[in-house]
Amino acid sequence: MATHAQIVNEAKAINGRLNQYQLSIEKDNLNRLTNIFPVVNYKLSHPYENLKYYPWQATGSVLFNDQSLAVPVESGLSSSLVVSQEQEEPFSFILQNLSDSDIKINSIHVKLASDQGVPFPEAKIDIKIVKNWFVGSKEVLQVESYSLAHPILAPELLLKNDDLVSVDYLAKRNYLKIKNDNLESYIDISSPKILMPNNITTSDSDTLQAFSIKSYKSKQIWLTVSTNGLKLKGVFKGNIIVNYRLKNNLETLKIPFKIDILNIKLLKPELFYGVFYASQLKADFGLKALSKNKSQYLAELKDLKSHGIDYPTLYIGGDSESVISRYLRYRESLKFPCDRGYFIYGIADTTVPTSMIESNVKILQSLMQKNTHCEKSEIYLYGIDGASGNLLLKQQAAWAEVHKAGAKIFASSFEKDPLIVKNTLDNLLYSRISSKDVVAGFRKSNKDVFMYGNPQSGLPTPDRYRRNYGYFLILNNYTGAMPFAYQISFPDRYGYDKGVFNDGRCSNAESEYCSAWNNFDSLIFYDHMFTYPTSIGVIDTTQWEGYAAAITDIRYYTTLKELMLKCNQQNINCRFEINNLIDIDNPQETRKRIVEKIKLLL
CATH class of the missing domain: 1.20.5 (Single alpha-helices involved in coiled-coils or other helix-helix interfaces)
Structure with a gap:
C-alpha cells in the first residue's frame, strides 16, 4: 500500500x-x-491503477482529443452492443495511461461466448486505432471560410498501424510513412510545396500493431463487430483483453463486454444510398483520389459495399467500352445492385451534341446488359454539376433526347431553381435542407430526391453524417442520399490553385504529384474525403463510419416497418406511430427505441 x-x-x-x-x-x-x-x-x-478504460460513443457528437489530459467520460454508456444478422456495428472505447511512464499496448483481443459455451469468432471483430491528426477545419470545406493558417487536431483516421501517420503536435504537421526501394521514411503531408514522389508506396497493416500511450495521455480504440455469414443469436459475454507493458512488467486489463445478436436479418434500407465515386483505372495511379490500379479499385468497391453503399456513381470520362465493362463486372462480382447505373462524363456526358446522345445511351444499356445479371437497367446520366437558372433551362433539349433514348437524368443543385425542371429531371440531388417546397414539388411528381451535400465529405464529425443522412431523410421525404465524395483531392481534381501555392507542380511535375493525403495544398477547398487511398487498399475515417451508421439506422427503421405490416393489429405492441420514435438530433437513442420495438414484435 x-x-x-x-x-x-x-x-x-x-x-x-x-x-x-x-x-x-x-x-x-x-x-x-x-x-x-x-x-x-x-x-x-x-x-x-495504471491503465483505465472508458466506453465512448463511436459516432457521437463528442470528439476525443488524444492530447487532452481530461478524464474522457461520456455518461450513460455501456460496454455492450446490440446487432442483428448480417450487420456490422462499431463500438469504441478510450484507454488512458495513468502512470508516469509510457505504456506499450502489445495486443488487444476479444473473447466472447454464449451461456452454452458457443464462442463468438474473434476474426469477426476488427480492431483499429482512431488517429488524431491535423485537418483544415471541422466545420467548413471552403479554405477561404477558415484559413490554412490554423490547423485543427481531430480524430479521423482508422488505422491498424498507429505509426502509419506521425503527428508533430507543436509544429501542427502530419507525416505519412512511405516506402521507397524498400527503405521506410516519413514525408511531410502538411506543406503545399512538398509533393509525393511517383515511385513510393504506403499501406496499413493487416492486423493491429503494438502502439504506445504517453504518460497521462489516451488512445481511442475502434471495434467493428460483424455478424455477416454467422448463424448465431442471443447474448455473447466475455472480455476485451488488453495486454500491455509498463516499464519491465507485462500486465493485462480485462474489460467486460457483451454482444446481443437479435434473431432477425435486417432488410435493405427503404432509401437509396450512393456516393460520388470518382475512381478510374489509370496508368498514373498512386496515392491519388482519382487514378487507381486494379487492387486499389477492388479494395474500394469492397469498402463501399461493406459500408452499405449500393449505388456509387461510375465516372467514365476517357474510358473505353472494355474498361467500362470491367467496372461493371467488378461490381457484379461483389453483388452490387444493377437495377440502376449512375454514369458521369465520357459517353454519359449530356453536353455533347444531341445527335450523339441516343447512340451513347444504347452503348451503356448494352454494357449493363452484357456485364450484369440485370436484363434491364435504368441508366442515369449526370446533368451539368450544380447548375441553376438559365444553365438549367439550356439543358432541356439534351435531357429530352436522353429520355427519348430510354435513359434518365440526375443532377445536383443548391438553389430552388430545380422546380423549373421538375418535369424533366428524374433524380434531384439536393442540399438545401430548409427548402421543403422543392422536395415536395419533386415528390408530387413521383421523382427521387437525394440528399447531396449536408455536409459533403471531409469533415471529421461523424455525428453530422449520421444525423443528416439517416432519420432526417425519413422525416423530410427524401428518397435517398448521394454525398460528394468518396475521395476528391482538389489540386488533383481541379487545379484551381494556378501555381500560387505549389508552383503549378500538381499538374506539371513528371516525377511527383499532389497526393490525396495532403489536406493543405489548395487555396479553394479542403479535400473531400470519406476515405484515404493506400497503394493496395483504403483507410476508413470516422465520418465514413458516421455515414454507414446512418444507413444502418434506416435498415433498422425499414425492418421495423415490415414487422409492423405483418403484425396482428389486435396486438397492443403494434399500436404506435413509427415516426414518433425518431429524434433526428439523437440517432443513438432513436435506434434503441426502434430495437426495443423490434424485440417486442419478434
Missing part, C-alpha cells in the same frame, strides 16, 4: 509535468489543463 507521502509526491510530480506541458502548447489550448484535476484525484484514490 502506498504511503501518504508517496501519493503526495506523485501528485506533485504530475503537477510538475503539467507545468512543463503548459509551456509547450499554444494559448488557445490552455483551457484543457483545467480538466487534469479529476485525473489527479482519480490517481490519488487508485494509486495502483
Whole structure:
C-alpha cells in the first residue's frame, strides 16, 4: 500500500509535468489543463491503477482529443452492443495511461461466448486505432471560410498501424510513412510545396500493431463487430483483453463486454444510398483520389459495399467500352445492385451534341446488359454539376433526347431553381435542407430526391453524417442520399490553385504529384474525403463510419416497418406511430427505441 507521502509526491510530480506541458502548447489550448484535476484525484484514490478504460460513443457528437489530459467520460454508456444478422456495428472505447511512464499496448483481443459455451469468432471483430491528426477545419470545406493558417487536431483516421501517420503536435504537421526501394521514411503531408514522389508506396497493416500511450495521455480504440455469414443469436459475454507493458512488467486489463445478436436479418434500407465515386483505372495511379490500379479499385468497391453503399456513381470520362465493362463486372462480382447505373462524363456526358446522345445511351444499356445479371437497367446520366437558372433551362433539349433514348437524368443543385425542371429531371440531388417546397414539388411528381451535400465529405464529425443522412431523410421525404465524395483531392481534381501555392507542380511535375493525403495544398477547398487511398487498399475515417451508421439506422427503421405490416393489429405492441420514435438530433437513442420495438414484435 502506498504511503501518504508517496501519493503526495506523485501528485506533485504530475503537477510538475503539467507545468512543463503548459509551456509547450499554444494559448488557445490552455483551457484543457483545467480538466487534469479529476485525473489527479482519480490517481490519488487508485494509486495502483495504471491503465483505465472508458466506453465512448463511436459516432457521437463528442470528439476525443488524444492530447487532452481530461478524464474522457461520456455518461450513460455501456460496454455492450446490440446487432442483428448480417450487420456490422462499431463500438469504441478510450484507454488512458495513468502512470508516469509510457505504456506499450502489445495486443488487444476479444473473447466472447454464449451461456452454452458457443464462442463468438474473434476474426469477426476488427480492431483499429482512431488517429488524431491535423485537418483544415471541422466545420467548413471552403479554405477561404477558415484559413490554412490554423490547423485543427481531430480524430479521423482508422488505422491498424498507429505509426502509419506521425503527428508533430507543436509544429501542427502530419507525416505519412512511405516506402521507397524498400527503405521506410516519413514525408511531410502538411506543406503545399512538398509533393509525393511517383515511385513510393504506403499501406496499413493487416492486423493491429503494438502502439504506445504517453504518460497521462489516451488512445481511442475502434471495434467493428460483424455478424455477416454467422448463424448465431442471443447474448455473447466475455472480455476485451488488453495486454500491455509498463516499464519491465507485462500486465493485462480485462474489460467486460457483451454482444446481443437479435434473431432477425435486417432488410435493405427503404432509401437509396450512393456516393460520388470518382475512381478510374489509370496508368498514373498512386496515392491519388482519382487514378487507381486494379487492387486499389477492388479494395474500394469492397469498402463501399461493406459500408452499405449500393449505388456509387461510375465516372467514365476517357474510358473505353472494355474498361467500362470491367467496372461493371467488378461490381457484379461483389453483388452490387444493377437495377440502376449512375454514369458521369465520357459517353454519359449530356453536353455533347444531341445527335450523339441516343447512340451513347444504347452503348451503356448494352454494357449493363452484357456485364450484369440485370436484363434491364435504368441508366442515369449526370446533368451539368450544380447548375441553376438559365444553365438549367439550356439543358432541356439534351435531357429530352436522353429520355427519348430510354435513359434518365440526375443532377445536383443548391438553389430552388430545380422546380423549373421538375418535369424533366428524374433524380434531384439536393442540399438545401430548409427548402421543403422543392422536395415536395419533386415528390408530387413521383421523382427521387437525394440528399447531396449536408455536409459533403471531409469533415471529421461523424455525428453530422449520421444525423443528416439517416432519420432526417425519413422525416423530410427524401428518397435517398448521394454525398460528394468518396475521395476528391482538389489540386488533383481541379487545379484551381494556378501555381500560387505549389508552383503549378500538381499538374506539371513528371516525377511527383499532389497526393490525396495532403489536406493543405489548395487555396479553394479542403479535400473531400470519406476515405484515404493506400497503394493496395483504403483507410476508413470516422465520418465514413458516421455515414454507414446512418444507413444502418434506416435498415433498422425499414425492418421495423415490415414487422409492423405483418403484425396482428389486435396486438397492443403494434399500436404506435413509427415516426414518433425518431429524434433526428439523437440517432443513438432513436435506434434503441426502434430495437426495443423490434424485440417486442419478434
